[in-house]
Amino acid sequence: MGVEVSVEHLTKSFGSSTIWRDVTLTLPKGEVSVLLGPSGTGKSVFLKTLIGLLKPNEGKVIIDGTDITECSSKELYEIRKLFGVLFQDGALFGSMNLFDNTAFPLREHTKKKEDEVRDIVMEKLELVGLNGAESKLPGEISGGMRKRAGLARALVLDPEIILVDEPDSGLDPVRTTYISQLLIDINAQIDATMLIVSHNINIARTIPDNMGMLFRKQLVMMGPREVLLTSEEPVIKQFLTGSRLGPIGMSEEKDDATREKEQAMVDAGHTDGGTELSEGIQPQVQPTPGMPERKAVARRRERVREIMHTLPENAQRAIEESMKDEQELEEKRQEVGDQLDENGSGDENGSDNNNNERRGDERGGDTDRDEAYANSGSGSGYEPSEANTEQFPAYRPGNHPGR
Numbered sequence: 001m002g003v004e005v006s007v008e009h010l011t012k013s014f015g016s017s018t019i020w021r022d023v024t025l026t027l028p029k030g031e032v033s034v035l036l037g038p039s040g041t042g043k044s045v046f047l048k049t050l051i052g053l054l055k056p057n058e059g060k061v062i063i064d065g066t067d068i069t070e071c072s073s074k075e076l077y078e079i080r081k082l083f084g085v086l087f088q089d090g091a092l093f094g095s096m097n098l099f100d101n102t103a104f105p106l107r108e109h110t111k112k113k114e115d116e117v118r119d120i121v122m123e124k125l126e127l128v129g130l131n132g133a134e135s136k137l138p139g140e141i142s143g144g145m146r147k148r149a150g151l152a153r154a155l156v157l158d159p160e161i162i163l164v165d166e167p168d169s170g171l172d173p174v175r176t177t178y179i180s181q182l183l184i185d186i187n188a189q190i191d192a193t194m195l196i197v198s199h200n201i202n203i204a205r206t207i208p209d210n211m212g213m214l215f216r217k218q219l220v221m222m223g224p225r226e227v228l229l230t231s232e233e234p235v236i237k238q239f240l241t242g243s244r245l246g247p248i249g250m251s252e253e254k255d256d257a258t259r260e261k262e263q264a265m266v267d268a269g270h271t272d273g274g275t276e277l278s279e280g281i282q283p284q285v286q287p288t289p290g291m292p293e294r295k296a297v298a299r300r301r302e303r304v305r306e307i308m309h310t311l312p313e314n315a316q317r318a319i320e321e322s323m324k325d326e327q328e329l330e331e332k333r334q335e336v337g338d339q340l341d342e343n344g345s346g347d348e349n350g351s352d353n354n355n356n357e358r359r360g361d362e363r364g365g366d367t368d369r370d371e372a373y374a375n376s377g378s379g380s381g382y383e384p385s386e387a388n389t390e391q392f393p394a395y396r397p398g399n400h401p402g403r
C-alpha cells in the first residue's frame, strides 16, 4: 500500500523569486491526486521538492514519518526508493535501450542478479505495452512510447508513491486517455499514492480522487475532486473551462481593465474560447474490467465522510452523487469483467501490440546520463514523432502482474 505524503507550510524561492509559499496539503495513501496550475506556477518545482531534488526554503515534507527536508542524505536515499517518478519526457538515457533504461534503478539501487533484473524489467515493459521494444533506443520511438518506457522505469522498484509530471505533454487526446487509464490501472494493482501534475482539463475531471491548484504563488485549494469541480472560485472556474474570462492571462495575471474589456467583448457576443460542455462532474475513470478494485476508493469514502461537514454544500451534494455512481460503476465493471472471463476473450488480444513497424525518430540517441537527469521534468527533450504507429496496451483480465 502507498504511504501518506504530508506537506506543511512549504515555501520555495529561487533567489529573490518566490515560486510558491506556505503550501500545506496531504496526499492520502493510495489515492490519486492531481495538482493543477497554469504554466509557470511551479508544479514541476513542487514535484522535485517532494522527492528532495530541490530543497524548500521553509516547511516540511513528511514521508513515512520522516521529514525529508531535514533528514540525512542516507535517509533521503532510502526514502527515494519509495518513489517512482515519471518526468515529462520520460527522462530516458538516450544512449541506453529501453531495457537498460528500465533496468537502471534496479542496478543502481538493488543487488538483484541479472536474471532477476530481466524478469522485473520484462514484466514492467509488458505492463506498459512495450514488450518487443526493449532493444529500441529512446530516439527511435515516439513520445507516447517514451512516456510508457519512463513509466515502466518508474515502476521497477515497486514504488509506494508515484509522481507523474504532465502525462499528456506531447500526446494526442486519445493517447492521453490511454495513459490516464494505465495510471488508474496501475493504482488499482499496486495501491500506490499518486500525484499527477497537469494542466489537462480532461485528466483533472476524470482521473483524480483529489485535486489542488496552484496560482498566484499559493495553493488556491486542495480537496476531494468534487470541491474544485463545483467551485465558484473564479480562477478555478476559468481553468476548468479553459475560458479566457477570469484572472488567468496569457503570460501573467490580468489587470482589471483587461478583464473588463474581455468581459465586454464576450457580453457583445464574442466567444470566450472555453467550453461549457466541460462543466459539471463526470464519472471518474474506473480500472479496466478484470483489474482489481481500487482499494483507495473505500478508504477515501470513509475519509471524505469525516470531513464532509466542512465542505461547501454543492460539493457535498456532488460527493453524495459521485459515491452513488461509484457503487453502480463498480458493479457494472465487475459484471463486464465476469462476462469477459466467461467468454474467455480476455487473453486473446493485446499481446502483439508492439509488433507494428515503427519508424525511428532520428533525433536524440546521444543524450548521456547527466543530460537525461538535467533534462528531467524541464519539458524539453524529445518531440513525438507523428510517423510512429505505436499502440497502447490492451489489458487482459487475469493476466496482470500484481505486487
Ligand SMILES: Nc1ncnc2c1ncn2[C@@H]1O[C@H](COP(=O)(O)OP(=O)(O)OP(=O)(O)O)[C@@H](O)[C@H]1O
Residues within 6 Å of the ligand: 014, 019, 037, 038, 039, 040, 041, 042, 043, 044, 045, 046, 199, 379
Ligand atoms: N532550478 C531553477 N532555478 C531557477 N528557477 C527555476 C528553476 N526551476 C524552475 N524555475 C522557475 O520556477 C518557475 C516554475 O517552473 P515550473 O517548471 O515548476 O512551472 P510549471 O508550473 O511546472 O510550468 P509548466 O506547466 O509550463 O510545465 C519558472 O519560472 C521557472 O523558471
